[in-house]
Amino acid sequence: MPKLITLLNGPNLNLLGQRQPEIYGRETLEDVVSATAELAEDLGLNIRALQSNHEGQLVDWIQAARGTSAGIIINPGAYSHTSVAILDALNAFEGPVLEVHISNIHKREPFRHHSHVSTRADGVIAGFGTEGYLLALRRMATLVLK
Numbered sequence: 001m002p003k004l005i006t007l008l009n010g011p012n013l014n015l016l017g018q019r020q021p022e023i024y025g026r027e028t029l030e031d032v033v034s035a036t037a038e039l040a041e042d043l044g045l046n047i048r049a050l051q052s053n054h055e056g057q058l059v060d061w062i063q064a065a066r067g068t069s070a071g072i073i074i075n076p077g078a079y080s081h082t083s084v085a086i087l088d089a090l091n092a093f094e095g096p097v098l099e100v101h102i103s104n105i106h107k108r109e110p111f112r113h114h115s116h117v118s119t120r121a122d123g124v125i126a127g128f129g130t131e132g133y134l135l136a137l138r139r140m141a142t143l144v145l146k
């Protein structure tokens with residue numbers, strides 16, 4: 001059985017492709033999910049891709065990944081900068097956590113420079129566009145298949 005990786009996207013990422021394309025690009029979330037699922041298959045992994053605009057829902061999915069997923073790839077969106085609840089949930093998850101930001105948060109407004117999630121993440125990718133999800137998945141394969 002291929003190992004399961006939970007891919008979580010937070011608020012407003014459902015609007016990928018339409019929302020500020022000059023920052024986030026023209027690819028939709030559906031495009032991102034199908035590209036990651038395809039790569040996952042090549043790498044011998046399974047992906048469970050979920051998106052929510054609600055903090056508590058993301059916390060519930062992180063908790064559900066305990067004992068069922070080998071790793072979590074998460075773009076927490078704006079909750080990166082505000083959510084101690086998401087950080088606490090990730091701290092209760094036993095496997096590797098990789099954080100993805102499509103944009104380079106360090107080049108943007110100062111309030112985006114800090115991410116609570118980064119204090120837990122085993123790796124962070126920012127500013128690689130939607131390609132960041134694929135790079136994170138490759139790194140996840142190294143971490144969980146070693």
Ligand SMILES: O=C1C[C@@](O)(C(=O)O)C[C@@H](O)[C@@H]1O
Pocket residue numbers: 011012013075076077078079080100101102103104105112
């Ligand atoms: O919603 C997002 C998307 C983001 O996480 C990114 O992928 O670049 C960066 C966040 O600051 C922002 O709130």
